[in-house]
Each structure stands twice: as C-alpha cells, then as structure tokens.
Amino acid sequence: MTNLNDPPQREPGWHVLDRDLNRISRVEYATAYVSQPLVAVGMAMVFVALAALWAALVESNQSGQLIVVVASAFAAYLALNIGANDVANNMGPAVGANALTMTGALIVAAICETAGALIAGGDVVDTIASGIVARESLADGSVFVIAMMAALLSSALWLNLATWLGAPVSTTHAIVGGVAGAGIAAAGFGAVDWPGIVLIAISWVFSPVLGGAMAAGALWVVHRLVIDRPDKIAAARRWVPVLIAVMAWAFGTYLAMKGLKHVFAVSLGQAMLLGLACAVLAWAGAKPYIRHQSKGLENRNKSLKVLFQVPLVLSAALMSFAHGANDVSNAIGPLAAIVSSLGHDGAGAGGAVAIPLWVMVIGALGISVGLMLFGPRLIRMVGDQITKLNAMRAYCVALSAAVTVIAASWLGLPVSSTHIAIGGVFGVGFFREAVEARRMRQMADTIELPDMAYEERQRRKLVRRSHFMTIIAAWIITVPATALVSGGLFMILNKLQAFPVD
Structure with a gap:
C-alpha cells in the first residue's frame, strides 16, 4: 500500500524520454547556430549559379559560350565580395x-548601390585596367581572355579572404593587382606600367593620411564651434546648418565627379559649382529643421546626436550611390572585356568597350546581394570596433571622405575611397586620444595621478591597435597578393588550355 506522505514516483520511461528530448533540442539549437553562416554561403552559391545560367541564356547563340558562362560566374563571385567588403566604408x-x-x-545601401550601378554606372571600361599593362602584350585573344579570367578570380579570392579577416581593402587595387599579375605571367615584367604601380603605392600612404587628417581637422572644428561651447544648443542652432551645408557642397561635388561622370561630362569646376548650389539649398532647409529639432534638448553632448542623424543617413546613401556607379566596373569590367574580345559586343581587346546591360545587372545585383549576406560583419567593424563613433565623429568621417576625393582629383593623385574612409575613422580615434592625453596632463598639473601599468595604458587607448595593424598589413599586400595569385592562375589555365578562344 502506498504511503500518501511519500514523494510521487515518476514513470521511468517518461523521465528518460524527457531527458532525451532535452538533449535533442539542445543539439537542434546548436545545429541551427552553426548552420547560420552556411545559409549565406549557400545563397551566394545560388546567385553565382543564376548569373552563369543567365549568361548561358543570353549568349546561347554566340561562339565561346562556355568562356562567357565561366567568366560570368567569376564576375558574380567578385561582385559578391565587393558588396561584402567595400560597402562597409559607406555604412559603417x-x-x-x-x-x-x-x-x-543594409536596405538603404542595397537600393542606392543598385541604383548607382544601373543609372550612372560606367558605360565604358578600359580593358587593360587603366593602362596597368601594355595593350600589345595581351593582343592575342586567347591570352587576353585567360588573363582577364585570372584577374577576376584572384581579386575575388583576395577580397573573400580580407572580409573573413575583417580587413576592409581597396577593390580597385585588387583588380589592378590581378591584371598586373596576369600581364607579368603572360609577357614578363616589361609589360607592366610600373610608374602607375608606383602611384598606387604612394596612394597607400597618401589616401589614409589625408583622410585621417581631414577627419581630425573637421572634428576639431566641430569641438570649437559646438561641443566645447557653454551653451551647446545655441551654438548648434547657429553652426550645424553651416556644417550641413559644407557636407552638401562636398557630396554634391563628389557625386557629380564620381557618381554622374558616366551620365554626362563634368569638369571639376562645374562639379564644385553644382556642389555650391546644393550647399545653399541645404543651408536654407537645415535652419528651420535644426531649430525645430533642438527645442527642449538638454545642454549636453548626447543631445547633439539628434541634429546629425538625418545628414548622416543622407551622406551614407549618397556615398553608396557613388560607390555603385564608380566601382561596379571593378566587378564586371573584365567580364565585359572578355565578351568584347570574343566579338559579341563593342570593340576588341585593344580598346574601350561598352558594357552590355546584362553584364551590368550581374555587377549591380551581386554587390547588393553580397552586402545583404556578408556585409554586417565589416559594417560593425568599421562602425564600432576600430574606435567608438558618435554622430559628430561619423559626420567628420563622411565629410573627410568626400573632401579628400575632391582634393585628390584636383591634384591629379590616384586615391582609394576605402583607404580614405578607414583613414578618417582612425583620424577621429587618434584625435580623441590626443584630446584625452591633454586632459590627463592638465589634471596632472593640479592633482597627483597614480601611475598606471603599461597594460592598463594600452587598454585605455581609444583606437584598437590590433585592427590598425591588420588593416594596414592588408592594404600593403593587396596588390602583391592578387598579382601573385593571378599569375599562378594564369599559368595553370594557360597550361591546361581550358579556355580556347579560336
């Protein structure tokens, strides 16, 4: 007979089943977590396959169909990696x-990147990557096709590795290195325009330093005009519309030079006048907006971020539009050159070629799909992990990127928008460190501060040195790495004779 005071007995079978179900559910959660990255990879592979299928349908009645299909897959893969890596500079x-x-x-960038590529994307591309390789060295059709295939694949592989390492790099430098490496493998070192390569190497130093200096200078101005004033809100009402107008001038000029240059010809002077008109309109619209937004705000730095949010969103959208228009040719330029060299469209391998619409669509959609699938990691790294950004600092980074590109174009210097934007992030971070160091020195004059260990001083740095060194190293080896990989791929493809043209 069962005693009522005894604890209830659990059925052994049900008890074991509950434990097993708990274990199964934990395994399911773990499997779902591990499989998340694989979903993105799978969707990327589907996009590459669809791009190849589309090329097969479009080129079904043309000679060299297999070559175009494989090249389209390589171009789609490269476009995915450009979206994953390069767009972080605009949105971060x-x-x-x-x-x-x-x-x-992600939504704003995808829309603006696609619009920029399709509306104002390059309708003409130099098939030998802006004169990096002498045209006559790749005059043979078969050699030219294999070189472009090697350049596409090597650039995509390097960008993929850089994204995985968390290093934003220049896609232009990657494709230039790929073409140079294939040219060296095909015709020797004499085929490469070494002065052009030297200018690119100079831009490794010039672009981030100038971008960082511009961003730090802009942040210093914002501190003097607004942040360090006793009545921050009153200062903001006066100066923030002016700062917005300066940004409108910079981005109006930048957009005319980089985003609309393929739609209509525009000189630097005309672009600056167009930017000035944008500045006047922006100032007139910003004054009542800032006056309305500043009502009831507390007199502290945190309140100021409200006033910079709309300009930041607009600047990110405009930078994405200009990036889509300017850099889509990096993804599909070699593909368009291959299509042209086979006589399917436009000129031959020795000159500028028109980019067919179906090729442009692969590049535009590839950048947007790559951004949606793999962009968040680099966006977080640029926006939060190098140094802490608030609205004012992010404004200075965006402004410096546009102004530096304008200044470099005026001076005739080749620069990388990626290097400039990341240099701007480093610039505001190092400026914050300088301000903090000055504050600590001033405190030390009045009170005795305790000595800190070296490790503690390093921990209090406002720029993460590990990211700094990783990014700088990736920048330095981009061209040599892509050139080496491209040269190896060229020799393999040429040895196998996998892509006969004749």
Whole structure:
C-alpha cells in the first residue's frame, strides 16, 4: 500500500524520454547556430549559379559560350565580395553612430548601390585596367581572355579572404593587382606600367593620411564651434546648418565627379559649382529643421546626436550611390572585356568597350546581394570596433571622405575611397586620444595621478591597435597578393588550355 506522505514516483520511461528530448533540442539549437553562416554561403552559391545560367541564356547563340558562362560566374563571385567588403566604408560610420540600424543600413545601401550601378554606372571600361599593362602584350585573344579570367578570380579570392579577416581593402587595387599579375605571367615584367604601380603605392600612404587628417581637422572644428561651447544648443542652432551645408557642397561635388561622370561630362569646376548650389539649398532647409529639432534638448553632448542623424543617413546613401556607379566596373569590367574580345559586343581587346546591360545587372545585383549576406560583419567593424563613433565623429568621417576625393582629383593623385574612409575613422580615434592625453596632463598639473601599468595604458587607448595593424598589413599586400595569385592562375589555365578562344 502506498504511503500518501511519500514523494510521487515518476514513470521511468517518461523521465528518460524527457531527458532525451532535452538533449535533442539542445543539439537542434546548436545545429541551427552553426548552420547560420552556411545559409549565406549557400545563397551566394545560388546567385553565382543564376548569373552563369543567365549568361548561358543570353549568349546561347554566340561562339565561346562556355568562356562567357565561366567568366560570368567569376564576375558574380567578385561582385559578391565587393558588396561584402567595400560597402562597409559607406555604412559603417552611420551604423556606429546609431543613425541607422543594421537592417536599415543594409536596405538603404542595397537600393542606392543598385541604383548607382544601373543609372550612372560606367558605360565604358578600359580593358587593360587603366593602362596597368601594355595593350600589345595581351593582343592575342586567347591570352587576353585567360588573363582577364585570372584577374577576376584572384581579386575575388583576395577580397573573400580580407572580409573573413575583417580587413576592409581597396577593390580597385585588387583588380589592378590581378591584371598586373596576369600581364607579368603572360609577357614578363616589361609589360607592366610600373610608374602607375608606383602611384598606387604612394596612394597607400597618401589616401589614409589625408583622410585621417581631414577627419581630425573637421572634428576639431566641430569641438570649437559646438561641443566645447557653454551653451551647446545655441551654438548648434547657429553652426550645424553651416556644417550641413559644407557636407552638401562636398557630396554634391563628389557625386557629380564620381557618381554622374558616366551620365554626362563634368569638369571639376562645374562639379564644385553644382556642389555650391546644393550647399545653399541645404543651408536654407537645415535652419528651420535644426531649430525645430533642438527645442527642449538638454545642454549636453548626447543631445547633439539628434541634429546629425538625418545628414548622416543622407551622406551614407549618397556615398553608396557613388560607390555603385564608380566601382561596379571593378566587378564586371573584365567580364565585359572578355565578351568584347570574343566579338559579341563593342570593340576588341585593344580598346574601350561598352558594357552590355546584362553584364551590368550581374555587377549591380551581386554587390547588393553580397552586402545583404556578408556585409554586417565589416559594417560593425568599421562602425564600432576600430574606435567608438558618435554622430559628430561619423559626420567628420563622411565629410573627410568626400573632401579628400575632391582634393585628390584636383591634384591629379590616384586615391582609394576605402583607404580614405578607414583613414578618417582612425583620424577621429587618434584625435580623441590626443584630446584625452591633454586632459590627463592638465589634471596632472593640479592633482597627483597614480601611475598606471603599461597594460592598463594600452587598454585605455581609444583606437584598437590590433585592427590598425591588420588593416594596414592588408592594404600593403593587396596588390602583391592578387598579382601573385593571378599569375599562378594564369599559368595553370594557360597550361591546361581550358579556355580556347579560336
């Protein structure tokens, strides 16, 4: 007979089943977590396959169909990696400053990148990557096709590795290195335009230093005009419309030079006048907006971020539009050159070629799909992990990127928009460190501060040195690495004779 005071007995079978179900559910959660990255990889592979299928349908009645199909797959793969790596420079500051959520940034960037590529994307591309390789060295059709295939694949592989390492690199430098490496493998070192390579190497130093100096200078101005004033809100009402007008001038000029140059011809002077008109309109619209937004705000730095949110969102959108228009040719330029060399469209291998619409669509969609699938990691790194960004600092980064490109174009210097934007992030970070160091020195004059260990001083640095060294190293080896890989791929493809043209 069962005693009522005894604890209830659990059925052994059900008890074991509950434990097993708990274990199974934990395994399911773990499997779902591990499989998340594989979903993105699978979707990327589907996009590459669809791009190849589309090329097969479009080129079904043309000679060399297999070559175009494989090259389209390589171009789609490269476009995915450009979207995953390069677009972070445009959206990272706005996300880091909380002006945009990650989802909002992905949507805005995808729309603007696609629009920029399709509306104002390059309709003409130099098939030998801006004179990096002498035209006559790749005059043979078969050699030219294999060189372009090697350049596409090597650039895509390097960008993929850089994204995995968390290093934003220049896609232009990657494709130039790929073409140079294939040219060396095909015709020797004499085929490469070494003065052009030297100018690119100079830009490794010039671009980030100038971008960082511009961003730090802009942040110093914002501190003097607004942040360090006793009545911050009154100062903001006066000066923030002026700062917005300066940004409108910079981005109006930048967009005319980089985003609309394929739609109509525009000189630097005309672009600056167009930017000035944008500045006047922006100032007139910003004054009532800032006056309305500043009502009831507390007199502290945190309140100021509200006034910079809309300009940051607009700047990120404009930078994405200009990037889509300017850099889509990096993804599909070699593919268009292959199509042209086979006589399917436009000129031959020795000159400038028109980019067919179906090729442009592969590049535009590839950049957007790569951004949606793999962009968040680099966006977070640029926006939050190098140094802490607020709305004012992100404004300075965006402004420096546009102004530096304008200054470099005026001076005739080749620069990388990626290097400039990341240099701007480093610039505001190092400026913050300088301000903090000065504050500590002033405190030391009045009170005795305790000595800190070296490790503690390093921990309090406002720029993460590990990211700094990783990014600088990736920048330095981009061209040599892609050139080496491209040269090896060229020799393999040429040895196998996998892509006969004749």
